[in-house]
Amino acid sequence: MATGAAASGALTTAGCGTGPGTQSSALKVVAADYGDPGRGTSSQGYWDALVGDFQERHPGAEIDVEVHSWKDVDKNVARMAAEGNPPDIAQIGAYADFAAKDMLYRAGEVLSIPVQADFLPALAEAGEVRRVQYGMPFAASTRLLFYNKTLFKKAGLDPAEPPRTWNQLASAAARLKDAGVKIPYGLPLGPEEAPAEAMMWILSSGGAYTDRVGDYTVDARANIKAFDWLRERLVRSGLTNPNPGRTDRQQLFDAFVRGDVGMLNGHPTLLKEARARGVDYGTAVPPGADGPSPGTLGVADWVMAFKHNGRGEEAGRFLDFVFSERNHYAFAERYDLLPVTTSANDRMRERAERKPLRRFQEELSSAEFYPVGKVSWATVSADIKRSIGRAVEADGDPARVLSAIQRRAEAAETAAQES
Structure with missing residues (x-):
């Protein structure tokens, strides 16, 4: 567990599966922390509220979210995957090595067509390995x-x-x-x-x-x-x-x-x-x-859905909710990040109070990204x-x-x- 990270979303005590065919009833999500737990700005609060809203619309759904510091989240997910116990959904910095090992669902296998089509084209393309999208952009920034x-x-x-x-x-x-x-x-x-x-x-x-x-x-x-x-x-x-x-x-x-x-x-x-x-x-x-x-440097963070527990349908339902215009915009606004969807980007441009971000938004269309599609x-x-x-x-x-x-x-x- 990452130092300073929240232990879990406290929405369910169930963990993820311990091997093929052995899984809890909860959808397991591991996410990176964009805030500072010491200042009360941890991303755990965002995820807790989001899961609460999702459960109101889907009674009986169980989502277990763990938030880890950016220093540790990538290596922690890599360790979980190496041990045969990956989360159902991971929100981290790179996806291509997992895609190359056939551990991930393709984006089109989990997301609805309108949600997948809403990603900004440059970011959707950056999420591809051999022309197939596995990485779903979660948040973006320019410098x-x-x-x-x-x-x-x-x-x-x-x-x-x-x-x-x-x-x-x-x-x-x-x-x-x-x-x-x-x-x-x-x-x-x-x-x-x-x-x-x-x-x-x-x-x-x-x-x-x-x-x-x-x-x-x-x-x-x-x-x-x-x-x-x-x-x-x-x-x-x-x-x-x-x-x-x-x-x-x-x-x-x-x-x-x-x-x-x-x-x-x-x-x-x-x-x-x-x-x-x-x-x-x-x-x-x-x-x-x-x-x-x-x-100009552009940086995107990524969401991926692991196939290990066969939870593609449940993962897709939750991710469609995560990437809805209202919820995605709320996260970007909370942490002054750039949205990765066209609908949320348009919404940000319309808000006068978000004017300081427009220069960053303008840079995004021509930004250079890390070679994240390389395994x-x-x-x-x-x-x-x-x-x-x-x-x-x-x-x-x-x-x-x-x-x-x-x-x-x-x-x-x-x-x-x-x-």
Whole structure:
């Protein structure tokens, strides 16, 4: 069980099955936590209320929801699956390895046609393995550069002119440091955010994790260039948080809303936190090597239905309810995330109070996503979480670190193809 995660949805005490043909009466769901249990914002509250509404409409239905922290949920579901005891539904970060092992229902086998057709096309396509959709997008986000306008003014920087290039970013960070700002640029390369932060810098250099035919390119020249620049111009110059490779995203989000961070890349959830704390902030397209970044990172989290217990019909009935416009919009609104369905996206655009999210919504249609359709991606992503931070250490060698990740990624892909 993940540290800090709720033990269960407290709606039923039944667990999931212990083997083929041995199952409880409850539909077992494992989901990731988008909130903070310590602050009373855990996703457990959302799921509890949702299940309560579902049971009112379907008397006798039993749904057992466990919410795990993002640090642990993927590995916990992988362990359950390896032990022959997967949940009926999992809401995690990757699906392709389970699909390749024929452990999942196809989306069309569980969802009604109107619900499946409502997914945004780019996200539905990202949920495919060999042109068949197994991954159902659950929530999405894009990334923008956040900057503290108050700290910019303190450093003599124009808050209406955020940095557009790497050099401008380094210059602004140096001015912020001279003005006494604790963390001029927040760089989270710890396990929580490493694949995303790394990909943003790779995209800003014109690179990618994979090429057009899907082969890994982790150690491409553009990628190494980005990490060489990060190490030399930001980390070694003392313009970031100490030990970026051991710093998680939430630590820096918390520091940003305290007024301790001048700039960092952030997703829509930070909007809510910043507004709640009265931070005067701005957003901009992340800087690139020679101008605004040519690529925007999009991140989607995924729902999948496991075949192990033969609960496809029950899973589909519940997932249709989860993805209904009202319920899906309620989740996206609660955590300032981007909806993954056309109906909920349209609803968000119509709400004047959601105007700060529109820039993120606009970025979603052209965003670059992780190569989640690759069976090996879960393994490679875990390796990036463990290893990429070493590239910016004082004695780090970006070319060596990225080349090592590349070799392991190629080996993982070969193993996945052979299995």
